[in-house]
Amino acid sequence: MNFGEDLSLQVMLVHKSYQQYLNNLLKKIDVHQHYHILLLLNRLGGKTTQKILCTELRIEKSNMVAIMDVLLQKGYVTREVNHKDKRSKSIALTPKANELIKHLLQSLAQLENEITDELTWQELYNCLRVLTRVNDKFKEIPGIVGDTQPNVN
Numbered sequence: 120m121n122f123g124e125d126l127s128l129q130v131m132l133v134h135k136s137y138q139q140y141l142n143n144l145l146k147k148i149d150v151h152q153h154y155h156i157l158l159l160l161n162r163l164g165g166k167t168t169q170k171i172l173c174t175e176l177r178i179e180k181s182n183m184v185a186i187m188d189v190l191l192q193k194g195y196v197t198r199e200v201n202h203k204d205k206r207s208k209s210i211a212l213t214p215k216a217n218e219l220i221k222h223l224l225q226s227l228a229q230l231e232n233e234i235t236d237e238l239t240w241q242e243l244y245n246c247l248r249v250l251t252r253v254n255d256k257f258k259e260i261p262g263i264v265g266d267t268q269p270n271v272n
Contacts, residue, residue, distance in 0.1 A: 126253075144226050150193055153186055154223060157195060157212065161220045166211040168201055195219070 145151035159175055160167060173183045187210060190196040195216040201207035212220070235243055 140230060144223075148219065150190060150195060153190060156186060156190065157216055157220055158223065160196070160210065160212050160216075161224075165217070166209065168204075169198070169208040169210055172210065190216075 141154070142151075145154055148154065150157070155176065156172060159172065163171070169180075169183055169187060172178070173180055178186070187196065187198055187208070191198055194213055197211045197213060198208050199211075201209040
């Protein structure tokens with residue numbers, strides 16, 4: 120068994136299947152390519168800074184500004200100057216976004232029930248724990264996920 124090869128294949132196949140499901144689910148939503156930002160904002164209590172979103176999702180600041188402009192224009196978020204740090208922007212979900220998120224979370228819960236019905240709670244927990252640890256290890260490798268410094272060896 121070649122663990123790296125097997126892991127790579129399984130992660131790629133799961134990702135592909137999950138993306139196909141999401142594409143079908145989100146095809147009627149006008150901000151389908153930014154759903155993950157709305158879900159993270161919801162997880163963070165509906166309000167956070169643009170900088171935190173950039174850090175958590177590993178999105179460049181200039182790209183996040185453009186994304187926020189789209190979400191703002193379509194009525195999914197509000198943006199205002201952060202009173203604690205005038206250089207920072209505070210982002211908050213709107214009622215329109217909350218309705219969309221409610222629908223998304225219901226659909227994702229249905230998917231979860233369908234794909235995990237034969238798995239135990241312990242298996243699910245271990246899967247998430249392992250994937251989180253592997254992702255954390257990737258963050259430690261220069262030039263990989265989230266590294267903004269060029270590798271000068």
